[in-house]
Amino acid sequence: MDNERREIAGGWVAITGSKISAVGASGSEPAAREVIDARGCLVTPGLINTHHHLYQNLTRAYPPMTTAPLFGWLQSLYPLWSTLDEESAHVSAWVGLAELALSGCTTSTDHLYVHPAGAGDLLTAEIEAAQDLGIRFHPTRGSMSLSVKDGGLPPDNVVQDHDVILAESEAAVKRHHDREHGAMVRIALAPCSPFSVTKKLMIESAELAEKLDVRLHTHFAENSEDDDYSVATFGCRPTEYLEEVGWCTDRTWVAHCVMPNDDEVARLGKAGIGAAHCPSSNLILASGISPVVALRRAGVHVGLGVDGSSSADSASLWLEARQAMLLAKLRDGASAGSARMALEIATRGGAGCLGRLGEIGELSVGAVGDVAVWSLQGPRFAGAIADPIEAWLRCGPVSAAHVVVNGKSVVRHGELVSPRVDEMLRRHDTLARRMQNFGSR
Numbered sequence: 551m552d553n554e555r556r557e558i559a560g561g562w563v564a565i566t567g568s569k570i571s572a573v574g575a576s577g578s579e580p581a582a583r584e585v586i587d588a589r590g591c592l593v594t595p596g597l598i599n600t601h602h603h604l605y606q607n608l609t610r611a612y613p614p615m616t617t618a619p620l621f622g623w624l625q626s627l628y629p630l631w632s633t634l635d636e637e638s639a640h641v642s643a644w645v646g647l648a649e650l651a652l653s654g655c656t657t658s659t660d661h662l663y664v665h666p667a668g669a670g671d672l673l674t675a676e677i678e679a680a681q682d683l684g685i686r687f688h689p690t691r692g693s694m695s696l697s698v699k700d701g702g703l704p705p706d707n708v709v710q711d712h713d714v715i716l717a718e719s720e721a722a723v724k725r726h727h728d729r730e731h732g733a734m735v736r737i738a739l740a741p742c743s744p745f746s747v748t749k750k751l752m753i754e755s756a757e758l759a760e761k762l763d764v765r766l767h768t769h770f771a772e773n774s775e776d777d778d779y780s781v782a783t784f785g786c787r788p789t790e791y792l793e794e795v796g797w798c799t800d801r802t803w804v805a806h807c808v809m810p811n812d813d814e815v816a817r818l819g820k821a822g823i824g825a826a827h828c829p830s831s832n833l834i835l836a837s838g839i840s841p842v843v844a845l846r847r848a849g850v851h852v853g854l855g856v857d858g859s860s861s862a863d864s865a866s867l868w869l870e871a872r873q874a875m876l877l878a879k880l881r882d883g884a885s886a887g888s889a890r891m892a893l894e895i896a897t898r899g900g901a902g903c904l905g906r907l908g909e910i911g912e913l914s915v916g917a918v919g920d921v922a923v924w925s926l927q928g929p930r931f932a933g934a935i936a937d938p939i940e941a942w943l944r945c946g947p948v949s950a951a952h953v954v955v956n957g958k959s960v961v962r963h964g965e966l967v968s969p970r971v972d973e974m975l976r977r978h979d980t981l982a983r984r985m986q987n988f989g990s991r
């Protein structure tokens with residue numbers, strides 16, 4: 551996935567410290583202190599997750615979501631999520647990022663938009679989880695400011711005051727945002743969605759992001775309800791609203807982007823915006839199929855997102871890459887959705903969304919040492935000898951055999967390296983029961 555998209559049969563990747571120091575063909579391997587044997591494997595850049603709500607794994611596969619589309623589904627879950635605190639934010643992030651790492655993810659974002667009164671510093675709690683696991687992390691300081699009484703969707707107890715949101719956003723950037731090449735933590739600002747924040751918060755978040763030089767993220771044009779809300783409330787299409795509030799820039803990446811018409815696709819592309827494609831979530835909530843092929847052609851950086859574990863439930867980036875390939879075939883024809891296109895979205899497309907092209911999402915000298923190794927052996931891959939990249943997504947399902955982040959192993963032989971997995975899963979079970987029991991009261 552370098553600029554020439556070279557594919558090196560029998561090749562190797564050398565990492566020195568935290569960066570890729572060389573790549574090459576079989577026979578020219580340098581001496582190394584530690585060697586990961588990737589014979590019979592496909593080696594790709596670590597995959598990049600550009601949209602998630604990690605805390606939602608506490609309400610994974612929760613019953614009401616199976617019947618309601620987006621708005622009703624959200625309204626049934628807000629009361630449960632209002633019980634989120636530092637411990638549950640930390641443990642859910644740890645487990646969610648561990649799950650992602652097993653699917654070859656080395657960089658993940660998170661859209662944490664529920665900040666109940668008195669819940670504490672949830673953003674720091676999840677950053678500490680990523681640091682403990684060794685995952686590159688782009689949490690966003692999410693926010694909701696428009697509750698039911700003001701014409702929004704969420705209840706009063708999960709929204710925050712406008713000034714508090716901006717002050718806490720600025721404080722989070724000052725405390726955690728690392729601007730260095732190879733940074734392990736970066737913060738973005740992320741008002742939740744048009745139907746849960748005021749127009750003023752959209753405008754002032756964009757101004758603050760400009761001032762602090764950080765990125766912007768929000769939900770966008772997710773389904774027909776979202777589209778109808780825009781027309782009814784703002785009197786315009788979602789893209790016009792984005793332009794009106796100063797968000798249609800290359801500082802922004804949006805989640806979903808299912809509904810744009812041809813004109814909107816062109817305008818989004820011209821702006822150099824990013825879009826997190828969340829195929830499983832869009833299928834489960836019956837939202838629709840994002841026009842990914844057209845968006846890419848127009849110049850949009852299309853990345854891949856697993857979305858929250860209450861809507862997509864499974865958080866495997868490999869699975870999302872496969873879904874992206876299949877949906878592109880269904881929407882735009884069999885040849886439109888190839889495994890190479892899906893790999894591009896899962897790596898370089900994600901780097902474009904996060905403003906880190908050339909730094910993450912590729913195997914090239916000077917890029918970060920983030921690598922996923924996929925075994926292409928066993929019954930699932932028998933006979934798949936013609937094209938290892940097509941085989942990687944068309945056969946399977948697979949998890950990553952080895953995952954290296956910033957030059958350090960996070961997954962070895964299909965298992966997490968951390969000794970804390972069992973302990974964290976036990977704590978997660980207790981916290982998930984506590985949250986779901988609250989809902990059944």
Ligand SMILES: [Zn+2]
Nearest residue numbers: 769805857858
């Ligand atoms: Zn989402």
